[in-house]
Amino acid sequence: MxxxxxxxxxxxxxFVLFAIPLFLGSLFQQLYNTVDMLFVGNVLGKNAAAAVGASSILVTCLINLFTGVAVGAGIVISQLFGAKKEKDMKESVWIAVLAGAVGGLILTVIGVTCSQAVLVRLHTPANIIPDAVLYVRIYFLAAIPMVLYNMCSGILRAQGDSRTPFHALAAGGVLNVITDAVFLILLDWGVAGVAxxxxxxxxxxxxxxxxxxxxxxILTRQRLRWDLLGKIICVGVPVGIQSMILTLSNVVVQYHINGFGKNVIAAFAVYFKAENLLCLPIxxxxxxxxxxxxxxxxxxxxxxxxxxxxxCNGIxxxxxVVLSxxxxxxxxxxLSAFCPDQQVVAEGMRIISVTFPVYFVYSLFEVTGGVVRGIGKSVPxxxxxxxxxxxxxxxxxxISDRVFHSVQAVAAVYPLTWLMATLSFVGYYLYARKQMLQ
Structure with missing residues (x-):
């Protein structure tokens, strides 16, 4: 290996050579949902696109909580790799995979049982709730393999192998395209076929x-080191909560979006798919x-x-800047590639005109935050x-909803808060650096 x-x-x-397979891997990972939206928007129509869009943030929110443990495992293992502590590293790998399997099972139970109640509370329009609930429940059956994939790929990346996870996702992406075509076009399973x-x-x-x-x-049966499990949880759970809270803020955004009606719901759903073109390298x-x-x-x-x-921030x-x-x-x-409806495209253009010109701020947020997480400071x-x-x-x-009540005002909240978070990460790193050098 x-x-x-x-x-x-x-x-x-x-940095670049290590990031390229990560980017390509993320590209194929996002291909799962992107192809879903392409098929849904063009084959099933606007109502189905809105149903998938309204439910996708809920899915991401819950999955991020548990995959945070995978990030924590990767941080612990990368530090052990750098310190050349091979025995501790192997024991951490065994514990991390077991924790991923248990976490995925818990996530499946939560997602299947609670999805309808949560979607109702999110102000989801009644006419798209049946499709949204069906999509979410089937999707959460994939929670165990999703968490295990993220755990295994995090372990491999921590040891410097960013290529193997890419190969896995490349094959999975092609498979997803084929199965989408089979279930939607040949078998006509609707939204269920996408999931x-x-x-x-x-x-x-x-x-x-x-x-x-x-x-x-890389994965061999080891003794259970509860101290290593505790370290992975201490680092990983805050990362998971962080990811969940970040997505939870998007759930709040979704609540506001749902108040604008079908066209805007579908526009934001399409925007989040188009946005992946920029998110992937970040x-x-x-x-x-x-x-x-x-x-x-x-x-x-x-x-x-x-x-x-x-x-790395400069790169x-x-x-x-070039991509955005x-x-x-x-x-x-x-936008038209995801949903050809002209009203949806028009609303989508209003969104990207606000966020895309300053999207580089998001890269500063992710890279600087990666430094803080990499030194194990997941709670800060x-x-x-x-x-x-x-x-x-x-x-x-x-405030913006009360004062402006516009799609552009909702979109502007994103870059403003990215900038504030980036400055906070820079300030904390400077503090942590002084502690490291003492």
Whole structure:
């Protein structure tokens, strides 16, 4: 198995080479839901697109809570990798996979039993609730393979292997396209077919990674080290809560969106899919920064972390400026590809005209936050995200909705809170750096 030691060599080159497979992997991961929306918007119509859009944030919110443990495991294992503690690392891998299986089972039970009540409370229009509930319940049956995939890929990335998770997702993405066509066009299963296709393809990616880890003896049965489990939970649960709260703020946004009617609901659903074109490299850069920081923190190379912040943020921001302005120029074509309804496209253009020009701020937020998480400071990271992207964002939404009540005002809340969170991460890192050097 080829790994990448990010404690040595060129910072920029190592960062980019490690991030490229992460980006490609994220591309195929997002392909699951993107292809779903393409099929739903063009085959099933506007009502089905609204149903999937109204339910997708709920799905993401709950899954992020449990996959945060996977991020925590990756941080712990990356630090052990940098410190060359192989025995502790193997024991952490065993415990992390077991925790992922249990977490996925819990998530399945919660998602299946609570989905309808939550969607009703989210002010979802009554005429799309049946399809939304059906989609969510089937989707949550894939919770165990989803969490296990994220756990296994996080473990592999922590050891410098960002290629194998990409290979798994590439195969899963192709499989998802094929099964979407079969279930929607040939079998005419409707929204249920979209969810079943995702369930099947996601399960295959998890099985692939588990077989790979067993074959290469990355995953071997070990004794249960409760201290390592405690460390993974202490680092991972705050990351999961952070991700959940971040998505929860989007649930609050969804509540406000639902008050604008079907066209705006579908427009935001399409926007979130189109936005993935920009999110994917940002996610890759953020994940790469967590591994880079974790390995160098474990190796005690604090000065290399400082240099990495400047280099990696510069690379990420430059890439996003080019991508976001290009996406803005092609906005109508991109939005139309997901849903050809002209009213939906018009509302979508109002959204991207606000967020895309300043989307590079989101890259600064993810990369700088990755540094704080990489050094194991997941609780401060959680607090920063909750304060800026939940509390302040919700307050701003309430004010903008009362004063302006416009789609653009809702969209503007995003970049403003990204900027505030980024400044908070920078401030905390400067404080933490002083503590490390003492």
């Amino acid at each position: 080829k790994t990448n030691d990010l404690t040595q060599g060129s910072i920029g080159k190592g 079943v296709a995702t369930l099947f393809s996601q399960s295959m990616t998890a099985v692939f990674l588990l077989i790979h880890m067993l074959h290469h003896r 996610i890759a850069f953020g994940q790469a920064m967590v591994t880079f920081t974790g390995q160098n923190y474990g190796a005690g190379k604090y000065e290399r972390i400082r240099r990495g912040i400047l280099v 990420a921001a430059a890439v996003l 302005w290009s996406a803005l120029a092609a906005g109508k074509w991109i 990271s959680m607090v920063i995200v909750i304060v800026n992207l939940c509390v302040i964002r919700i307050l701003m939404l309430e």
